[in-house]
Amino acid sequence: MNNWTPYLDFNDAGGQQEFSSVAEQHHEKEEIKARLQSQIESVLYHLLPAGKVRHGQFFIGDVEGNPGESMKVELTGEKAGVWYDHAAGSGGDILDLWARSRGMDTRTQFRDVMDDVRGWLGESVRLPPVSMQPTQRREPPMDELGPHTGKWDYFDTNGQLLVCVYRYDPPGRRKEFRPLDVRTGKWQSPAVTPLYNLPGIMQAAEVVLVEGEKSAQALIDAGIPATTSLGSKGQINRADWSILQGKRVIIWPDRDKAGWEYAQLASQAARNAGVREVSILTPPEGKSEKWDAADAVAEGMDVRAFIHHALRQEPKGRKRRIRLMDWTLDRYEGPPPHREWLIEGVLPLGVPGMFAAIGGAGKSMLLMDLAAKVALSESGNPIPLEALGGPIVPATGTAVMLTAEDDHAEVHRRLFEVLPGRPNPKRLIIVPMPNAGGTLPLISMSREGPILSEEFHDIREELLEIPNLRLVVIDPLQNFAGGDVNSDPAAGALFFSGLGRIAAETGATVLATHHFKKNSGKTIGTAAEAREAIRGTTALVDSGRWSYALWEVEDSEAKKVCKLIGQRFQRESVYRGAVVKSNWPTDKTVRIYARNPNSGLLSDRTMDLERLGSKQPELMDLLVTAVGNAASGGQPYTKTGGNGLYERRSELPDDLRSVGRDRLVHMTDLLLQLGKIVLCVAGDSKLKKYLDVPDGEFAVGVGQFQVGAGSQSHSIQGGE
Known part of the structure; x- marks a missing residue:
């Protein structure tokens, strides 16, 4: 290893007249x-934003901040901040790293280094010397956006740097802005953003407010006190407008719709800050769209004369979104409106929701079948079509499906299998995205976070033009999200907020398909477990107002179902399905679906199974009650074995005691398939063998065994 000293000796630093002694220094x-070591990661990301943390160390290309991994920095213990560049053969401690990355020398500029550090820590110090002004700082590393094409610095009233905003103009793409929060070293806007040019407008009685740093700086260079807020109009309420209190504010908007909207929002924010007066300039006629103050300066306009003589408009009064007195009790008099359904008792109209299952279960085909049946339904039809365990309400309407995973040919094949008839072609719209230009992100990520995309607004406008729209299917959610909806609660909430807006405006049901989490080895046995298995944060499921789930039945149980309905068993052929979340009373029956071996479509076979037990409905109900009572008493049955129903038949109701073993097992299997009872894990058992009702204590994992008279042996023996 090359010789280097990790901790610098400042004892011989020259030219430092401020210190009375070496000990004080x-x-x-x-x-x-x-203090730097106590927040080492923030320090490093401030100095070297292209670095990465891995295995307890910080890696970067070099002390200049270039991407790479030849230089590493310790993050923990007494050595926090100690660094070594293997390529250059040099290193030092955190103070030396600070100085080197900022282009300073610790021996000859020790006081400047200390002042710079103290400024970042939030202490009041003298303004940095010319060599340390922001224009001399290291440029940010380039990425896919290329080099930045503009840079603007936000200072506080004392001249301390707060935020740096970089502009990028990548070829063929829209301009992008990236703010760097200097205090935290993170590439993001502060929670509360400053106005631009605070030192320059602090003493001004009149300030010109524009949209964007480029326009503000153009006016500042022309000698006019000007400012702007950081970010787009969506960030206006995050800005600190207090410095404008008591001032006259003139807003110079860009000449377009967005510019006028910014001016209106900014005028309200200025009023709330207590400005003396606020007005909005009217851009001159004949100028191109988006014309702004920077264009005026570039054209050689006498901007000072324009500001003082141009026509002005008074800002519109802020329209209240809600007036509380409009929503008093008399708005709710009389009988409430009837709930309208797409599928009677199962799925209402006008709601956003989710349809979730594992990959390959057949959810896309099941919803394509639903869309086809919605398009086939006619008002007044006495024999309604059925889907998802309920009758589709007979009504004339249109269904739209956007599918990102199937191309035109596959959609054609699937429609051939699922269409039970020929609807009016205009009433069934299925768009295979691979043949329509690829995925369509309905939300996108901006520097303020997730936002509804232009594509969302385009598709929303088209959907609004469709008369009698009843169903919209987005398949699958992830391909249309454009953000990380699985880990980012805000993205998931915004996605369903957008779907909810479409549902409210069109009156249609809007469903997005989604996947389960990757297999964790745990078999899903109940609707509650299926809900927990849906991929993403809980906020994702909670954001939709209705969720339906499909989960696969274990092979041993699937074989029994196939035998009961007279169908040859095949792998992935039997599923359970149920409404697992809704904001209103719905039919939450757990239904049995079996795959049609010819079409591949999952068909609801619940009624077929119930018919098999129709000769003994009273006995079936008695058996469900007996299973629930035994479990609630802490002595759950198993299907067979020492705790088996037949073995403990003396505890069953009188009408069940005479039922033979085979018939009792057959009844139990039917009830399990219908979801009226479930198998549970309990005690030391790692197998699902104890019986309970779906919402019983053992079913939800909180049941405790109790030893009772006449059944002591039962509570500790096994079974199947």
Whole structure:
């Protein structure tokens, strides 16, 4: 290893007249270093934003901040901040790293280094010398956006740098802005954003407010006190407008719709801050769209004369979104409106929801079948079509499906299998995205976070033009999200907020398909477990107002179902399905679906199974009650074995005691398939063998065994 000293010796630093002694200098160095070490990751991302943390160390290309991994920095213990560049053969401690990355020398500029650090830590210090002004700072590393094409610095009233905003103009793409929060070292806007040019407008009685740093700086260079807020109009309420209190504010908007909207929002924010007066300039006629103050300066316009003589408009009064007195009790008099359904008792009209299952279960085909049946339904039809365990309400309407995973040929094949008739072609719209230009992101990520995309607004406008729209299917959610809806609660909530807006405006049901989490080895046995298995944060499921889930039945149980309905068993052929979340009373029966071996479509076979038990409905009900009572008493049955129903038949109701073993097992199998009872894990058992009702204590995992008279042996023996 090359010779280097990890901790610098400042004892021989020259030219530092401020220190009365070497001991005092050493004390300050150690105090500052300890404070930097206590927030080491923030320090490093501030100095070297292209770095990465891995295995407890920080990696970067070099001390200049270029991407790479030849230089590493320790993150923990007493060595926090100690760095070594293997390529250059040099290193030091955190103070030396600070100085080197900022283009300074710790021996000859020790006081400047200390002032710079203290400024970042939030202490009041003298303004940095010319060599340390933001224009001299290291440029940010380039990525797919290329080099930045503009840079603007936001200072506080004392001249301390707060935020740097970089502009990028990548070829063939829209301009992008990236703010760097200097205090935290993170590439994001602060929680509360400053106005631009605070030192320059602090003493001004009149300030010109524009949209964007480029326009503001153009006016500042022309000698006019000007400012802007950081970010788009969506961030206006995050800005601190207090410095404008008591001032006259003139807003110079860009000449377009967005510019006028910004001016209106900014005028309200300025009023709330207590400005003396606010007005909006009217851009001159004949100018191109998006013309702004920067264009005026570039054209050589006498901008000072324009500001003082141009026509002005008074800002519109802010329209209240809600007036509380409009929603008093008399708005709710009389009988409430009837709920309208798409599928009677199962799925209402006008709601956003989710349809979830594992990959390959057949959810896309099942919803294509639903869309086809909605398109086939006619008002007044006495024999309604059925889907998802209920009758589709007879009504004339249109169904739309956007599918990202199937191309035109596959959609054609699937329609051939599922269409039970020929609807009016205009009433069934299925768009295979691979043949329509690829995925369509309905939300996108901006520097403010997730936002509804232009594509969302385009498709929304088209959907609004469709008369009698009843169903919209988005398949699958992830391909249309454009953001990380699985891990980002805000993205998931916004996605369903957008779907909810479409549902409210069109009156249609809007469903998005989604996947389960990757297999964790745990078999899903109940509707509650199926809900927990849906991929993503809980906010994702909660954001939709209705969720339906499909989960596969274990092979041993699937074989029994196939035998009961007279169908040859095949792998992935039997599923259970149920409404697992709704904001209103719905039919939450757990239904049995079997795959049609010819079409591949899952068909609801619940009624077929119930018919098999129709000769003994009273006995079936008695058996469900007996299973629930035994479990609630802490002595659950198993299907067979020492705790088996037949073995403990003396505890069953009188009408069940005479039922033979085979018939009792057959009845139990039917009830399990119908979801009226479930198998549970309990005690030391790792197998699902104990019986309970779906919402019983053992079913939800909180049941406790109790030893009772006459059944002591039952509570500790096994079974199947």
